[in-house]
Amino acid sequence: MAVLSPIAWRTPPRQYGAWETVASNITEGLVARGWDVTLFASRDSVTRAHLHAVVDKGYEEDASVDPKVAEYLHISEVFEHAGEFDLIHSHCDFMALTYSGLVRTPVLTTIHGFSSPQILPIYHKYREGYFVSVSDSDRAAGLNYLATVYNGIDLSLYPFQDRGGEDLVFLGRIHPDKGVHLAIEVARLSGMRLIIAGIVQDEAYFREQIKPHLDDQNILYIGPADVKGKNELFARARALLHLNTIPERFGLVLVEANAAGVPVIAMNLGSCREVIKDGETGFLVNDVAEAARVLGRTSEIDRWACRRRVQQRFSIDTMVEKYEQVYSTIFDLEARRRS
Amino acid sequence: MAVLSPIAWRTPPRQYGAWETVASNITEGLVARGWDVTLFASRDSVTRAHLHAVVDKGYEEDASVDPKVAEYLHISEVFEHAGEFDLIHSHCDFMALTYSGLVRTPVLTTIHGFSSPQILPIYHKYREGYFVSVSDSDRAAGLNYLATVYNGIDLSLYPFQDRGGEDLVFLGRIHPDKGVHLAIEVARLSGMRLIIAGIVQDEAYFREQIKPHLDDQNILYIGPADVKGKNELFARARALLHLNTIPERFGLVLVEANAAGVPVIAMNLGSCREVIKDGETGFLVNDVAEAARVLGRTSEIDRWACRRRVQQRFSIDTMVEKYEQVYSTIFDLEARRRS
Numbered sequence: 286m287a288v289l290s291p292i293a294w295r296t297p298p299r300q301y302g303a304w305e306t307v308a309s310n311i312t313e314g315l316v317a318r319g320w321d322v323t324l325f326a327s328r329d330s331v332t333r334a335h336l337h338a339v340v341d342k343g344y345e346e347d348a349s350v351d352p353k354v355a356e357y358l359h360i361s362e363v364f365e366h367a368g369e370f371d372l373i374h375s376h377c378d379f380m381a382l383t384y385s386g387l388v389r390t391p392v393l394t395t396i397h398g399f400s401s402p403q404i405l406p407i408y409h410k411y412r413e414g415y416f417v418s419v420s421d422s423d424r425a426a427g428l429n430y431l432a433t434v435y436n437g438i439d440l441s442l443y444p445f446q447d448r449g450g451e452d453l454v455f456l457g458r459i460h461p462d463k464g465v466h467l468a469i470e471v472a473r474l475s476g477m478r479l480i481i482a483g484i485v486q487d488e489a490y491f492r493e494q495i496k497p498h499l500d501d502q503n504i505l506y507i508g509p510a511d512v513k514g515k516n517e518l519f520a521r522a523r524a525l526l527h528l529n530t531i532p533e534r535f536g537l538v539l540v541e542a543n544a545a546g547v548p549v550i551a552m553n554l555g556s557c558r559e560v561i562k563d564g565e566t567g568f569l570v571n572d573v574a575e576a577a578r579v580l581g582r583t584s585e586i587d588r589w590a591c592r593r594r595v596q597q598r599f600s601i602d603t604m605v606e607k608y609e610q611v612y613s614t615i616f617d618l619e620a621r622r623r624s
Numbered sequence: 625m626a627v628l629s630p631i632a633w634r635t636p637p638r639q640y641g642a643w644e645t646v647a648s649n650i651t652e653g654l655v656a657r658g659w660d661v662t663l664f665a666s667r668d669s670v671t672r673a674h675l676h677a678v679v680d681k682g683y684e685e686d687a688s689v690d691p692k693v694a695e696y697l698h699i700s701e702v703f704e705h706a707g708e709f710d711l712i713h714s715h716c717d718f719m720a721l722t723y724s725g726l727v728r729t730p731v732l733t734t735i736h737g738f739s740s741p742q743i744l745p746i747y748h749k750y751r752e753g754y755f756v757s758v759s760d761s762d763r764a765a766g767l768n769y770l771a772t773v774y775n776g777i778d779l780s781l782y783p784f785q786d787r788g789g790e791d792l793v794f795l796g797r798i799h800p801d802k803g804v805h806l807a808i809e810v811a812r813l814s815g816m817r818l819i820i821a822g823i824v825q826d827e828a829y830f831r832e833q834i835k836p837h838l839d840d841q842n843i844l845y846i847g848p849a850d851v852k853g854k855n856e857l858f859a860r861a862r863a864l865l866h867l868n869t870i871p872e873r874f875g876l877v878l879v880e881a882n883a884a885g886v887p888v889i890a891m892n893l894g895s896c897r898e899v900i901k902d903g904e905t906g907f908l909v910n911d912v913a914e915a916a917r918v919l920g921r922t923s924e925i926d927r928w929a930c931r932r933r934v935q936q937r938f939s940i941d942t943m944v945e946k947y948e949q950v951y952s953t954i955f956d957l958e959a960r961r962r963s
Contacts, residue, residue, distance in 0.1 A: 349742075350742070351740065351742040351743065353692070353719075354718065354742050354743050354745065354746060357718065357719055357722045357746065358722065358745060358746055358749070360722075361722035361723065361725070361726075364726055365725045365726065379693065379696065380692075380696055383696045383697065383699075383700035384700065384723065384726065386700070386704045387700075387703055387704065387723065387726040387727065388726065401690065403688075403689070403690035403693050404690065404693050406693065406697060407693060407696065407697055410697070
């Protein structure tokens with residue numbers, strides 16, 4: 286089995302890097318269950334699988350690398366070794382698909398999100414391939430989806446915390462899609478403190494819509510957070526605010542917060558409806574006013590119920606079990622094709 | 625035979641687009657000599673070969689297209705049809721190389737230039753492939769070069785002009801590499817008028833180092849020039865100025881000017897030394913002062929000698945004959961490999 290991880294970041298990433306996180310969790314989960322896995326990722330990656338690398342570092346972490354060159358080199362490499370594997374499980378989007386027609390080894394693509402409608406022509410061309418969506422809501426029409434497999438996290442990284450604090454927490458990329466400005470509005474309306482953590486992906490947005498509100502007291506930005514930093518934030522959190530303005534594809538951070546027992550207030554949009562159970566593990570809201578209103582009800586949420594739901598639906602084990610079912614479907618289909 | 629052209633522009637390009645120009649000249653030259661050729665290029669391309677297209681327009685001419693998506697789609701397409709061809713002649717740089725290991729059809733890559741040292745790892749990985757350089761000076765160490773084949777132009781597009789005019793002409797991308805600022809200095813020193821034509825590739829350079837000198841009288845910028853525009857410029861030209869600041873890879877425009885009978889004053893650097901014969905078809909100079917000095921000697925240049933040299937060395941026929949020799953070398957090597 287080959288797992289093809291992206292090389293924007295190390296696998297697993299040091300901080301941000303959702304696709305690499307999931308590729309890592311699948312790889313380590315498969316190894317734990319006895320699979321013989323080769324992980325194609327950057328050379329500084331950390332894994333119990335065999336590591337196959339042609340690029341030293343993630344191109345987001347190494348200015349000397351041309352991302353285009355690195356991606357062509359990295360992705361073609363797994364296909365040049367296709368004969369050694371029963372299956373290639375790709376997390377490398379449309380790029381990897383363009384090599385899939387040149388090898389006999391079946392290729393499963395987990396679609397972590399459609400970055401733009403401009404990439405759809407490639408998905409359309411290879412629509413007869415094997416695809417997994419990460420939520421029911423994030424699907425394109427006409428592709429041969431075998432299943433939705435929710436992303437799973439390593440629950441041991443996010444220990445349960447009996448009680449939270451009084452702050453609101455935003456965790457994620459600083460980008461308009463993530464509704465950081467809406468989280469600030471909620472903090473204003475509720476008079477609660479908001480702590481913002483994450484990489485700045487949209488500089489202009491940060492400069493114009495976030496930075497002017499920072500005051501070192503009620504609205505704070507603390508930069509990106511690693512696992513330790515996230516747990517510290519969860520300890521201070523009354524709730525995680527995730528008021529995304531476009532349909533979320535999956536939303537790993539919602540699951541991480543829930544694992545720690547933190548209720549999540551998320552927009553009633555996209556995969557949030559699948560990840561958060563309204564009134565049980567948080568609240569699904571339609572606007573800023575509603576978000577501010579439900580803050581008064583966070584004590585109704587049973588923190589253990591939040592963690593339990595993650596254990597049942599969003600753990601690495603659950604995810605890997607589902608992928609094993611998908612793999613065996615593919616092996617059956619391939620055997621039938623050949624006979 | 626498959627010819628894989630880039631898809632930045634139409635093949636042949638409407639104006640700028642040196643790689644597409646050469647791919648077109650090779651394709652049409654091969655067809656004229658009886659080869660059965662399929663040209664992989666944008667759908668609006670013009671050719672007497674079979675056209676195979678998956679992208680409607682060059683991504684530089686169509687803002688709705690994502691260049692990355694278009695390139696992956698376009699380049700993989702020829703490899704998915706590799707079995708239909710005896711040879712794939714690629715003009716698509718390092719990207720196409722990453723598919724070459726997945727097919728049995730031999731791939732010849734004409735390297736039109738190394739855009740950056742960052743692309744060398746891919747060339748190094750595939751160094752045992754088949755390569756052609758467009759000048760002896762533009763070679764990377766360690767690659768399996770079969771030959772240098774100079775680019776050839778369609779001489780009928782650039783008719784001989786008995787006499788030129790009094791102006792200096794710059795033709796090319798507006799980019800520091802091309803030394804537009806040096807051409808302006810020469811015009812200043814010599815008191816002659818300079819007409820600048822070409823696409824602006826470096827906006828800051830144009831704004832800061834070119835635009836302030838434009839005066840509608842002695843230093844003029846007229847935008848990009850098509851074939852007709854180039855011929856009009858050649859009619860007004862005492863000389864073409866090409867004071868490139870980095871080694872030129874080939875320099876199609878030098879050949880076009882010479883074909884029209886226009887002497888070329890070029891930097892004594894890179895392929896200019898191979899394209900221009902010093903004192904016969906122009907002058908090779910080392911700095912601006914020398915360029916201004918040799919302007920007094922342009923009458924020594926025999927305009928017919930300029931055209932004759934192009935006919936002999938830089939015509940489509942000459943180029944295609946050389947490529948035919950390269951192809952037959954490859955067929956011999958492949959036959960030997962198989963036996």
